[in-house]
Amino acid sequence: xxxxxxxxxxxxxxxxxxxxxxxxxxxxxxxxxxxxxxxxxxxxxxxxxxxxxxxxxxxxxxxxxxxxxxxxxxxxxxxxxxxxxxxxxxxxxxxxxxxxxxxxxxxxxxxxxxxx
Amino acid sequence: xxxxxxxxxxxxxxxxxxxxxxxxxxxxxxxxxxxxxxxxxxxxxxxxxxxxxxxxxxxxxxxxxxxxxxxxxxxxxxxxxxxxxxxxxxxxxxxxxxxxxxxxxxxxxxxxx
Numbered sequence: 001x002x003x004x005x006x007x008x009x010x011x012x013x014x015x016x017x018x019x020x021x022x023x024x025x026x027x028x029x030x031x032x033x034x035x036x037x038x039x040x041x042x043x044x045x046x047x048x049x050x051x052x053x054x055x056x057x058x059x060x061x062x063x064x065x066x067x068x069x070x071x072x073x074x075x076x077x078x079x080x081x082x083x084x085x086x087x088x089x090x091x092x093x094x095x096x097x098x099x100x101x102x103x104x105x106x107x108x109x110x111x112x113x114x115x116x
Numbered sequence: 117x118x119x120x121x122x123x124x125x126x127x128x129x130x131x132x133x134x135x136x137x138x139x140x141x142x143x144x145x146x147x148x149x150x151x152x153x154x155x156x157x158x159x160x161x162x163x164x165x166x167x168x169x170x171x172x173x174x175x176x177x178x179x180x181x182x183x184x185x186x187x188x189x190x191x192x193x194x195x196x197x198x199x200x201x202x203x204x205x206x207x208x209x210x211x212x213x214x215x216x217x218x219x220x221x222x223x224x225x226x227x228x229x
Contacts, residue, residue, distance in 0.1 A: 004157075042118060042203060042219035043158070090157065099215040101145035101207050102165055107157040 004108035012114045021076040021111045023091030032074040035090040050097040086115045119206040121220035136189040136223045138204030147187040148205035
């Protein structure tokens with residue numbers, strides 16, 4: 001089955017220790033998104049890639065970076081995690097650039113990050 | 117600006133109906149409904165593209181009033197499996213022929229036996 005896979009499902013890191021979350025997809029979609037979802041809140045878009053074109057949201061902290069080495073994989077790097085970065089991180093994919101009205105995003109199961 | 121969902125939470129007995137509302141202060145180009153169970157990914161339910169469009173998915177349907185910039189999700193004869201948090205995603209213009217999907221805070225639906 002075509003799908004979006006995130007690893008690990010749970011990640012524990014220490015305050016200030018860099019951490020990398022990964023996302024892979026077998027849908028062959030051009031666009032990959034990273035969302036942050038805190039408890040009982042809506043998913044918040046951090047950034048997205050259209051192919052190798054990186055698009056950062058204006059309010060995404062510099063502490064968050066991303067890499068997309070190929071179509072299938074995308075990584076979220078948190079350079080110095082703070083306690084406020086504890087959240088669920090969701091990866092999503094879609095087939096359409098510019099996010100047209102008809103575009104559907106497909107989500108992975110998420111990685112829950114705990115910062116100690 | 118994120119869409120506003122109401123109610124924040126609703127508790128039903130199996131077989132009862134519910135309505136979840138979503139409204140936007142910006143012009144809506146489409147509305148996307150997702151359901152998320154605890155600890156799992158949001159699962160896409162349906163997309164509404166045109167004003168006045170209504171769609172159905174089993175006993176879950178939705179309407180879209182483009183002029184009022186509102187959408188409603190209707191759950192009929194609820195089943196235990198309907199429990200979860202329902203998010204509406206509002207597709208709004210973000211400049212330069214680009215569009216962005218912004219989610220509401222969600223509505224927690226609990227269906228009890």
